[in-house]
Amino acid sequence: xxxxxxxxxxKSEPRVFSIDDLAQxxxxxxxxxxxxxxxxxxxMREMAVGDQVFFYHSxxxxxxxxxxAEVARIAYPDQTQFDKTSHHYDAASVPSAPxxxxxxxxxxxxxxxxxSLDRLRQEPKLKGMVLLQKGxxxxxxxxxxxxxxxxLKLAGAKVS
DNA sequence: GCCAACGTTGGC
DNA sequence: GCCAACGTTGGC
Numbered sequence: 001x002x003x004x005x006x007x008x009x010x011k012s013e014p015r016v017f018s019i020d021d022l023a024q025x026x027x028x029x030x031x032x033x034x035x036x037x038x039x040x041x042x043x044m045r046e047m048a049v050g051d052q053v054f055f056y057h058s059x060x061x062x063x064x065x066x067x068x069a070e071v072a073r074i075a076y077p078d079q080t081q082f083d084k085t086s087h088h089y090d091a092a093s094v095p096s097a098p099x100x101x102x103x104x105x106x107x108x109x110x111x112x113x114x115x116s117l118d119r120l121r122q123e124p125k126l127k128g129m130v131l132l133q134k135g136x137x138x139x140x141x142x143x144x145x146x147x148x149x150x151x152l153k154l155a156g157a158k159v160s
Numbered sequence: 161g162c163c164a165a166c167g168t169t170g171g172c
Numbered sequence: 173g174c175c176a177a178c179g180t181t182g183g184c
Contacts, residue, residue, distance in 0.1 A: 011182090039167095137165075137166065
């Protein structure tokens with residue numbers, strides 16, 4: 001295992017892009033465009049290839065961690081910021097100094113039983129998770145190694 | 161669909 | 173540099 005491999009959680013609305021969509025993408029890989037929050041962007045800039053990612057369904061019934069992906073490409077400019085026809089267009093960003101980045105993530109697995117937000121809240125060991133903090137809305141957030149292990153265990157997922 | 165919490169913008 | 177107004181996120 002690579003030293004210092006890190007763990008993250010990324011949110012997506014399943015009606016927009018679900019973990020099934022990721023699994024069915026070419027090479028089971030997608031670029032994570034559209035992030036327009038500086039904190040989330042900064043976390044993506046810290047990512048390394050091979051970092052592990054919990055795939056979280058937000059605005060879902062129920063909201064839940066549904067599986068695992070991994071970082072396949074480190075941060076690079078999100079082209080949608082320059083696309084006037086895109087929802088994510090940012091008139092204040094210029095190609096010589098792109099404001100917004102994205103990473104590529106690759107599908108790894110879908111949990112047999114997804115872990116609802118409710119279930120996660122019931123686990124004392126996960127009290128500190130960024131996801132569970134009051135008012136937390138970050139769409140890209142760090143997960144500690146111990147939180148990663150606890151969630152995996154709750155999911156009954158095979159550790160590889 | 162509501163609205164609390166949070167981030168961003170822009171007037172001053 | 174303060175802060176009110178506004179927009180967005182995302183659980184419920």
